[in-house]
Amino acid sequence: MRIGDEYDIVVIGAGPAGSTAAKFAADKASVLVVDKHREIGSPKRCGEGVGIRTFNEFGIPIDKRFINTEIYGSVVYAPNGKELKVRQENIMGYVIERKIFDKYLATDAVRNGATVVAESHASLWKEDGKLVGVKVKHQGEKLYVRSKMVIAADGVESQIARDMGIDTTLVPYEADSCIEYEMCGIDFDEMDLLHVFVGQELAPRGYVWVFPKDDDRANVGIGIVGNEKKTAKYYLDRFIAKRPGLMQGSILEVNVGSVPVGGFMEDFVKDNFMVVGDAARQINPMHGGGIYEVMLGGKLAGDIAGKAIEENNMDLIKNYAKMWESVRGQRLKKVLKVRNFIEKLNDKEIDYLADIWSGEDLFELTRGNYVSVFKKIIKHPKLLKMAKNLILS
Ligand SMILES: Cc1cc2nc3c(=O)[nH]c(=O)nc-3n(C[C@H](O)[C@H](O)[C@H](O)COP(=O)(O)OP(=O)(O)OC[C@H]3O[C@@H](n4cnc5c(N)ncnc54)[C@H](O)[C@@H]3O)c2cc1C
Incomplete structure (x- = not known):
């Protein structure tokens, strides 16, 4: 395979954001996707939990090659051990195999007309200050690829x-720092639910997750606020050490990474350039779930980029931020408000909420629907005051 010299659009990064942007842009334009890794999807850096709507909305097949477990709900464990459980009869989501899933998304982009090339590290190519394409280091070769537009989908560390x-x-406060072990040989109950453990003592601002991949295998991970003095590994190892059913497991894989949960960018476009996905902080700031969000951000970007090429009108992409804001941004900003409320609570206050809220209430909060949920806080003066401020802001 040779990378061509010229494309309408080059997408940098073949994660879920980049491959989805490429797939939709390829309806109307010639598209190249480059990824620096030798294998798309690897390393995974993910708990691999995905809601059913990602499959429904993006027409992704229920393919056993990338689905490990069917998930029927979740349990959130408060610091005092109280369980807020949601279990449904229908499948609510899956724990997937990201290495295969991401490769599937790239395959889908290729089948829709895009060209994807792994082991290709890209940087911007400018002439007289104008973006004219990308420079690519590909298997020891340095190549220049001219393009009318570049989409950066290069993930949370985005340099592009x-x-x-x-x-x-x-800044460190705006990211959660994460570590995860893929563990096998564990003994853990209800391996068809996502398990989430919260509490400031346990995981400052974040949570520990146990996302089952088999009856005896799970992603066991943690995300904590990025400016915490102790490391995420310290908190995760301490959590595991207290649970014999996990302690007995082997570690098949270690993943580290960060999640940009601190807020949203105002704009994602400059001239003939767009940024999407984690690179653009398109993520749910409450639980850090990004796959659905970045695919949605990627789809919107790909659609508008393809249209701009087709109509030879680069100004069209200036509408991207407004489009994302109305389709998704406004909702995610509400979720961020809730997260900002919850992160200020101590463990006693979290326990109090666990007594008055249900698992369904938590679901509503992750969707940014907080008014009716917060009305339940009438008997706690401090929380009521905080909630009032949140509702009025
Ligand atoms: C520990 C952890 C657990 C998570 N768990 C979940 C979960 O359970 N569910 C969920 O929905 N989300 C989860 N997330 C978030 C989710 O993984 C991300 O939101 C998602 O991967 C972002 O997709 P993306 O395409 O924007 O970026 P990435 O998936 O990060 O892809 C970016 C790609 O760009 C490539 N790249 C970077 N720079 C260059 C360059 N210069 N040239 C070429 N290629 C480049 C990289 O190789 C990479 O493949 C988790 C994140 C972490 C860190």
Whole structure:
């Protein structure tokens, strides 16, 4: 396979955001996707929990090759051990195999007309200050690829947008720092639910997750606020050490990474350049779930980029931020408000909420529907005051 010299659009990064953007852009334009890794989807850096709507909305087949477990609900464990459980009869989501899933999304982009090339590290190519394409280091070769547009989908550490003059820097508070072990040989109950453990003592601002991949295998991970002095590994190892059913397991894989949960960018576009996905902080700030969000951000970007090429009108992409804001941004900003409320609580207050809220209430909160849920806080003066401020802001 040879990378061609010229495309309408080059997408940097073949994660879920990049492959989805490429798939939709390829309806109307010639598209190249480059990824620096030798294998798309690897390393995984993910708990691999995905809601059913990602499959429904993006027409992804229920393919055993990338589905490990059917998930019927979740349990959130408060610091005092109280369980907020939701269990449904229907499948609510899956724990997937990201390495195969991401490759499937790239395959889907290729089958829709895009060209995808792994082991290709890209940087921006500018002439007289104008973006004219990308420079690619591909298997020891340095190639220049001309394009009318570049889409950066290069993940949370995004350097590309910064090189274009868009500030994507995250201060430590704005990111959760994560570590995860894929463990096998564990003994854990209800391996058809997602398990989430919360509490400031346990995981400052974040949570520990046990996302089952088999009856005896799960992703066991943690995300904590990025400016916490102790490491995520310290908290995760301490959590596991207290649970013999996990302690007995072997570690098949260790993944580290961060999640940009601190807020949203105002704009994602500069001239003939767009940024999407984690690189653009398109993520649910409550639980850090990004797969659905970045695919949605990627689809919107791919659609508008393809249209701009087809109509030879680069100004069209200036509407991207407004489009994302109305389709998704406004909702995610509500979720961020709830997260900002919850992160200020101590463990006693979290226990109090666990007594008055249900598992369904938590679901509503992750969707940004908080008014009716917060009305339940009438008997706790401090929380009521905080909730009032949240509702009025
Ligand atoms: C520990 C952890 C657990 C998570 N768990 C979940 C979960 O259970 N469910 C969920 O929905 N989300 C989860 N997330 C979030 C989810 O993984 C991300 O939101 C998602 O992967 C972001 O997709 P993306 O395409 O924007 O970026 P990525 O998936 O990060 O893809 C970016 C791609 O860009 C490539 N790249 C970077 N720079 C260059 C360059 N210069 N040239 C070429 N290629 C480049 C990289 O190789 C990479 O393949 C988790 C995240 C972490 C860190």
